[in-house]
Amino acid sequence: MTREFNPRVSIEQIEESEELAPKFDDDGLIPAVTTDYRSGELLMQGYMSAEALILTIQTGEAHYFSRSRKVLWHKGATSGLVQKVQELMIDDDQDCIWLKVDVIGGASCHVGYRSCFYRRIPLSDNSKPIRLEFTETEKVFDPVSIYGDIPNSTKL
């Protein structure tokens, strides 16, 4: 436990006090949800280590922990699409972080779309196969020109 965080001592402390006492899971991570400060749109869902959370607080730029690469991840360090944190929130039981960010250019998705969430799952109780519906049709940047030959982060 770093100096920045308090030990978790009671439900009242966690839920109703001003003490920052985040809960990290067995891997030392806490989920982080990132939305666009202006539109409210969900940009991504990731994870933070204690170090990533402290760096985010101290620098005002979103830091995560990349589970696939197993490293601290300063979002935008490669692409230039840094996320400037406008507001940082924590939830009732302090096991989830919410970042409201401003992204230069507005793009956050490694595929090139504005948001990572560019497909809708239609609701239906019938037995027809589900087909995803695209809600964005145009890419806002070309991933190849930004990322070059860095391996795609999507895992099968």
Next chain:
Amino acid sequence: MTREFNPRVSIEQIEESEELAPKFDDDGLIPAVTTDYRSGELLMQGYMSAEALILTIQTGEAHYFSRSRKVLWHKGATSGLVQKVQELMIDDDQDCIWLKVDVIGGASCHVGYRSCFYRRIPLSDNSKPIRLEFTETEKVFDPVSIYGDIPNSTKL
């Protein structure tokens, strides 16, 4: 793998096709982020099992998997605060679900606040201890009258 989901065969299929091929982790879960359909506000972050995702698609009401109770969880079954799904999205690599929901009464937090995210973490690079800032001051319901003596879901 149920009939509803496709096996994950290629990055192009996962990122650029209309096939629903969600990635469940080693525990059989996929993270789910839930925002208010109108305000865009983050209400909660949870997890879905395959069964929870299928039931959400089929019923239009949010279902999750409770990791603390280890059961399928029809949100609102106890409190009455059912989440009506207005739009259901999936992300680029299909390992995260976004639910935009309408909640009767607008409350989603077991502590009684409207959102689970009622405290801000101030950004700062100085060495003063961090104090959370409350952004909601009034509870929209009384958790005791809604939940009675059901044990608090917050874990130390």
